Amino acid sequence: MMANKNQQVIRSILVYFAAVLINLIITVPLFFLRERLNTSTIALIYLLPVLLSTVFWGLLPGLLTGLTAFFLFNYFFIVPYYTLFVHKAEDITVLLIFFLVAFLISQLVGRVQKNLSLATTREIQTTRLYEFNLALTHAGTLQEVAHVIANHIKEAFQAQYVMVDAVLNSETGCHDHIPADGAPPAGKPVIVMALQTPRAFLGEVHIWREESRLDVFEEQMLHTFTSQGALALERIELAQSETRTRVLEESDRMKSALLSSVSHELRTPLSTIKAAVTSILSGEVEWGSEAAQDLLSAVDEETDQLNRLVGNLLDMSRIEAGALNPEINWNELSEIVESALHHLRHELDGYTVTLDLPDNLPLIPVDFMQIERVFTNLFSNSAKYASPGTEIQVNARVQNGQTVLIQVNNQGPPIPEDHLERIFDKFYRITNAARVTGTGLGLSICKGIIEAHGGKIWAENLPGRFAFNFSLPLTRKGKPQAAVESET
Amino acid sequence: MISAQPHILVIDDEPQILRALRNILGAKHFRVSTASRGEDGLAMAAANPPDLIILDLGLPDIDGFTVCSRLREWTHIPIIVLSVREGERDKVRALDEGADDYLVKPFGIEELLARIRVALRHTVQSQGNPEAVISAGDLIIDLTSHVVTRAGEEVKLTATEFKLLAYLAQNAGRVLTHQSILNKVWGIEYIDNVEYLRVFMSQLRKKLEADPRHPRHLIGEPGVGYRFTLGE
Incomplete structure (x- = not known):
């Protein structure tokens, strides 16, 4: 960086030196032709280096050439020679006109040159701004906007290091710096610019670079960059808060649907329990009688029902929070199914449950409790829609050695084909809610659990039956179950 | 050896659970004392060692795991954990900290009584010679x-x-x-x-x-x- 600056100084010294030299070069031949040419012609020839110098090197070198030409002309070509005195009035006129013309030429040409370089600067500026705006419209997050700002400012201002810091509100903000893997250079940033919109101050851009001063154009450009950048940040923040509001509204709607269905589901068993217990407490039903025994069994069953409901609600909130985290271990499918059947023995009383699980079924890598919950929900759902006295079947088979395909089917009514996918949605129910009880959470929980295990769940209508199918991978951490050395 | 009326210490912060267990276990001829804080439970267990401890995991001062491990520093009194936490991790952790058994709330009283019987019998066995x-x-x-x-x-x-x-x-x-x-x-x-x-x-x-x-x-x-x- 320092080397660059030195080069620039050396270059401008060379230019001024050349501006003088070009006059000396032209003076030599003129000097020998001095007697043959008249002073006006010599003055005209001297205008040439002034013109060239201005065109090639700019206004100031041009003026310098004009000035040296003026003195050389006077010294060598105006009588008396080798003095700066002028005797003839005619010569004074020529000299004055020469000086005026040289001055005007350098001024005019210089201005054209300056306009040209100005136009070029403007063009570069416009291109930079255009690219910057284009990049901003493609940025979709605060972080991306911060990156675009830092990146473009670094390029446009030849900065060594640019840091963008913005705080939109108490929760969101962004930070970026370029180069991404570097630490800020020692010392304070040379330029600090606010990211400001008409509404608020959002943050600052810190720039470290060699040249500490900004010229007029750079200052203009930096202003445009920062205000455009600040607007982009604000636009994204507004869009995000709008999305948040919409999500909140949606989850509010879901919450009230959940609350109404849950309170209904809670009150039903609670009223059974309350009725049974109060009738026994009051002495209406004799303690120890068959009626009392029956009422107490109802209380027992209803508490199990309540407990399952709480389990489902917890699962749902875990699924929603993405915190299901199945604890995968090698398990026997039949053990899981039996455990689910045991928990639902009251509810499934009156149904025939047939298990068709091959003896040679391998162990499956699953979270026991979660897959048991899947079966509990599928059995419970089957009992709700198929009438008592019918059969519920469970079967399983290994599919091309990679996955196990499990089916729970019942003799319930078919479901219209276009509803088959939607039954796994939250609160979705195909029949009128009055006849069938439930929170409408069971199947969506099954889906959440199976998907967290890397499997798939779907429903299908079979001839005379309705089936839930799900597949589960037979590999854990990408590996199948290791062979267990057996003994004889 | 166990006295005619085994002494059970219940550490749980739910007054209704304490009330129910006091009544039910009392009816089954157990001597029941209760504590609703972990530190109180530890102090009571040290002052008057019970034959069995029923312990809740969620206590207001120190959690049940800590109570478990601090009890295990000096005694082999059987501990049955009663908790609403049904996660496998919690169960395994409680057993690792030295609990003898784990029962998830809500539980059936028959189940609890069966576990209590097993735990008490185990104490008798470990004091005598193991059965061949x-x-x-x-x-x-x-x-x-x-x-x-x-x-x-x-x-x-x-x-x-x-x-x-x-x-x-x-x-x-x-x-x-x-x-x-x-x-x-x-x-x-x-x-x-x-x-x-x-x-x-x-x-x-x-x-x-x-x-x-x-x-x-x-x-x-x-x-x-x-x-x-x-x-x-």
């Missing part, structure tokens, strides 16, 4: 001669199968975690190979259970481990 012959239903397991008979007929078991069965039967009624069984039967390097346990358990059930799908003695505790029940 264990009988469970129609099974007779002779730990010295390594002979197992079912309904009078000898059942051929492999060495590992016998080792597994013996470890479970010696701890009849108690939950043994997968890790502790794998460590004991196969060795520390197999501690995560639950599939070994599953395969051998399934073989054992086929040999010993009348209905392997509905075992009466070799009971699985989902995600936690296994329990051998005498099936009385």
Whole structure:
């Protein structure tokens, strides 16, 4: 960086030196032709280096050439020679006109040159701004906007290091710096610019670079960059808060649907329990009688029902929070199914449950409790829609050695084909809610659990039956179950 | 030895649970004392050691795991954990901290009474000589001669199968975690190979259970481990 600056100084010294030299070069031949040419012609020839110098090197070198030409002309070509005195009035006129013309030429040409370089600067500026705006419209997050700002400012201002810091509100903000893997250079940033919109101050851009001063154009450009950048940040923040509001509204709607269905589901068993217990407490039903025994069994069953409901609600909130985290271990499918059947023995009383699980079924890598919950929900759902006295079947088979395909089917009514996918949605129910009880959470929980295990769940209508199918991978951490050395 | 009226200390911060347990256990002729904070429970256990402790995991001052491990610093009093936490991790952790059993709330009182009986009997056993012959239903397991008979007929078991069965039967009624069984039967390097346990358990059930799908003695505790029940 320092080397660059030195080069620039050396270059401008060379230019001024050349501006003088070009006059000396032209003076030599003129000097020998001095007697043959008249002073006006010599003055005209001297205008040439002034013109060239201005065109090639700019206004100031041009003026310098004009000035040296003026003195050389006077010294060598105006009588008396080798003095700066002028005797003839005619010569004074020529000299004055020469000086005026040289001055005007350098001024005019210089201005054209300056306009040209100005136009070029403007063009570069416009291109930079255009690219910057284009990049901003493609940025979709605060972080991306911060990156675009830092990146473009670094390029446009030849900065060594640019840091963008913005705080939109108490929760969101962004930070970026370029180069991404570097630490800020020692010392304070040379330029600090606010990211400001008409509404608020959002943050600052810190720039470290060699040249500490900004010229007029750079200052203009930096202003445009920062205000455009600040607007982009604000636009994204507004869009995000709008999305948040919409999500909140949606989850509010879901919450009230959940609350109404849950309170209904809670009150039903609670009223059974309350009725049974109060009738026994009051002495209406004799303690120890068959009626009392029956009422107490109802209380027992209803508490199990309540407990399952709480389990489902917890699962749902875990699924929603993405915190299901199945604890995968090698398990026997039949053990899981039996455990689910045991928990639902009251509810499934009156149904025939047939298990068709091959003896040679391998162990499956699953979270026991979660897959048991899947079966509990599928059995419970089957009992709700198929009438008592019918059969519920469970079967399983290994599919091309990679996955196990499990089916729970019942003799319930078919479901219209276009509803088959939607039954796994939250609160979705195909029949009128009055006849069938439930929170409408069971199947969506099954889906959440199976998907967290890397499997798939779907429903299908079979001839005379309705089936839930799900597949589960037979590999854990990408590996199948290791062979267990057996003994004889 | 246990007095005629075994003394149970219940540490739980739910007044309704304390009330129910005091009534139910009292009716079953247990002497019941209660504490609603962990520190109080520890102090009471030290001042007047009970025969059994029923412990909740969620306590207002220190959590149940801490109570468990601090009790285990000085005593082998059986501890039954009662908790609403049904996650496998919590169960395994409580057992690792030294609890003897774990029951999830809500629970059936019959279940709790059965666990209390097992825990108290285990105390008696560990104070006397371990039994050389264990009988469970129609099974007779002779730990010295390594002979197992079912309904009078000898059942051929492999060495590992016998080792597994013996470890479970010696701890009849108690939950043994997968890790502790794998460590004991196969060795520390197999501690995560639950599939070994599953395969051998399934073989054992086929040999010993009348209905392997509905075992009466070799009971699985989902995600936690296994329990051998005498099936009385």
